[in-house]
Amino acid sequence: MSKILSLRTKFLYRAILSLKNEDEARRFFRDLLTETEIEEFSRRFEVAAMLDKNVAYTEIVKTTGMSSTTIARISKFLQGAFGGYQLVLKRMSHQHTIAPHERRDVC
Numbered sequence: 001m002s003k004i005l006s007l008r009t010k011f012l013y014r015a016i017l018s019l020k021n022e023d024e025a026r027r028f029f030r031d032l033l034t035e036t037e038i039e040e041f042s043r044r045f046e047v048a049a050m051l052d053k054n055v056a057y058t059e060i061v062k063t064t065g066m067s068s069t070t071i072a073r074i075s076k077f078l079q080g081a082f083g084g085y086q087l088v089l090k091r092m093s094h095q096h097t098i099a100p101h102e103r104r105d106v107c
Contacts, residue, residue, distance in 0.1 A: 047074045048085040049099040063101050 019025045029038055043064045050060045051074065060071050078085045 044070070044074055045085075046100055047071055048078050049089060050101055051075050051078050052085070052089050055101070 015028070016025075019028055033041070043066055047060055047064055047066055047070070050063070051071070055063075057068055057071055060066065061068060066074075074085075
C-alpha cells in the first residue's frame with residue numbers, strides 16, 4: 001500500500017470515527033456511497049451477523065440474496081485474523097441491537 005493511499009485510508013477512518021450518531025452516519029454514507037453500495041455493505045454485514053448466529057447458508061442465501069461464494073468469503077473474514085466483524089458484532093450484542101433477520105415485524 002502506498003503512503004498516499006494509507007493516508008487517504010486513515011483520513012476516511014478518522015472521518016467515520018467523528019460521526020456521533022446513526023443520523024450522522026446515514027447522512028455521511030449517503031454522500032459517500034451510492035444507495036446500491038450502501039445496500040451491498042448492509043447485506044454483507046447482515047450475512048456476518050447471521051453466520052455468527054450459525055444460520056445455515058441456504059437460509060442466508062434466501063434472506064439476503066447473496067451468493068454462496070460471497071457468504072463463504074464473509075465466513076472466512078468472520079473467522080479471520082483481523083477480527084473486525086467479531087469486534088463489532090460483540091459490541092452490538094452488548095447493546096442488544098437487533099439484526100434485520102431477527103426482527104419479527106418486518107415482512
